[in-house]
Amino acid sequence: MAIRSLAYxxxxxxxxxxxxxxxEQVLGMQAIDHEGGLRLRMDERPFRMLIRKGDAEQFHAAGLVYPxxxxxxxxxxxLRDAGVAIEPASEDEAKDRHVVEFVRCTDPSGNRLELGWGRVVDGNPFVSPAGVSEFITGEMGMGHVVFPAAKLAETRAFYIDLLGFGDTDEMRVYMQGGPDDPGLGMHFLHCDNVRHHTVALAEFPVPSGLVHMMVEVPGLDDVGRALDRAKAANVHIxxxxxxxxxxxxVSFYMRxxxxxxxxxxxGGIQPDWTSFTPTISLKEDEWGHQWDFGG
Ligand SMILES: [Fe+2]
Structure with missing residues (x-):
């Protein structure tokens, strides 16, 4: 059975x-104290990002849920039949994640996943401290994550064959350019909702453990205001x-x-998967998205 969405x-x-x-000041999410760290709210759920106090900066895990x-x-x-090591989480840990039950595992490239089910809502309205009108979540999940995947083909097969994802798009990214650059592969995969991709895989190493994550807002004004807030806070664009x-x-990226x-x-498209043919994109962008890897 297929994963429904990225829950947290x-x-x-x-x-x-x-x-x-x-x-609070840049993303426009609500930050609530939780065991020395934070729960970040972006909708009716108790949290969508769990920020834990630790020793270093590291993306820990993506929480994917079954329906x-x-x-x-x-x-x-x-997963067990395929020989994937599964570590069940305790009831207390499940309560902390606001799911009924979850297990831990890693994909073939070593990205940590928490696979669970159950949706807890607490009835408190989401009120953005920065005036963001809303985040587009619901059945589409909180957004998407792009994982580093050194074992690209094996990792794609894990998501498709074992977690029920489907291909949406693939491309090669040419960082150096020129005829000798073989490029780096990327796969964009959807699960059982209309978001274009919930997990993407990129064939390059990333020290923080995540290439990027995406959150979606309803319109250009919410994106433009976020860009203003990021610049005002001296965040690297x-x-x-x-x-x-x-x-x-239509988006920008910030550190x-x-x-x-x-x-x-x-403005991300929401394909009808019953009549969708996966694409192979020959370039990344229609316009814009000039990268600045410094900062
Ligand atoms: Fe993205």
Whole structure:
């Protein structure tokens, strides 16, 4: 059975206050104290980003959920049958994640996943401290993550064959350019919702453990205001405003306190998977997205 959505992400940090300021003043999420760290709210759920107090800056895990217990049980059995090491989490840990049950595993490139089921809502309205109108979440999940995948083909097969993802798009990225550059592969994969991709895999190493994560807002004004807030807070802008060719997302990228980038965008297409043919994109963008890897 297929994964329904990206429910949450877990990030470790030595600097909780940097994350609080970034979440509230730049991202526009609500930061709530939680066991020395933070829960970041972006909708009706108790949290979508869990910021844990740790020793270093590191992306810890992505929380992917199945739609229900039957799908979870079938899905986890399939992983075990394939020889994937599964570590069940305790009831207390599940409560902390606001799911009913979850297990831990890693994909073939070593990215940590928490696979669970169950949706807890607490009835508190989301109120953005920065005036963000809303984040586009719901059944589409909180956004997407792009993982480093040194074992690109094997890792793609793990998501497709074992977690029920489907191909949306693939491309090669040419960092050096010129005839001798073989390029680096990327796969964009969807799960059981209309978001263009929920997990993407990139064939390059990333020290922070994540290439980027994406959050989506309803329109250009929310993106433009976020860009203004990021500049006012002296956040490194990793990529200028631009429009991707594959998901049509208009977005910019900025550095987070975790060292990885956060893409902040609007207007991503929502394909009908029953009539969708996967694409092979020959370039990354229709316009914009000029990268600045420094900072
Ligand atoms: Fe993205």
């Amino acid at each position: 992400v877990v990030v470790d940090t030595a600097d909780v206050e940097a994350w609080r300021a970034y979440a 229900d217990k039957a799908a979870f049980d079938t899905g986890i059995a399939r 990793s990529s200028s405003l631009g429009k991707h060719m594959n998901d049509k997302m 987070s306190p975790g060292g990885f980038d956060i893409e902040y965008g609007f």
